[in-house]
Amino acid sequence: MERPGGCACGAVRFVVKAPFMGVGACHCTDCQKASGGGPNYIALAPKDAFAVTRGEAKLYRGRADSGAEAVRAFCGECGTPLWSVPAGLPFIPVKVGAFDDSADLVPGMHLYASSAQPWHQFGGGVPRLEKMPPAP
16 A cells, blocks of 8 residues: 655655554644644554655644644645644654545544534534544
């Protein structure tokens, strides 16, 4: 399995070379800012299966709801949000929209549902977690 992706202008490219650990929609306020309003759709790639193949992403460092450092990668040329690097976790949350083909990446859970905008409609019986699930 190999799934390539990158930014809108092509300056940054990456590949994931293993099955995803999960796909979800995150409604935390930081993800809403990164997405421009609604949830941020992410696919959890095992850290050792993720590689940048072209360019270098810019990094924004902030604090997650847990208080740990949260790092968000984006293209410095076109601004496309690309992935995040959560501290101490075995995966990289990659933005679903950054993949070349993401039609099969259906969210299996909603994270931080307690922070979702009141106008966001949940559907399809997908589980809603108030915050993050416990770390593995």
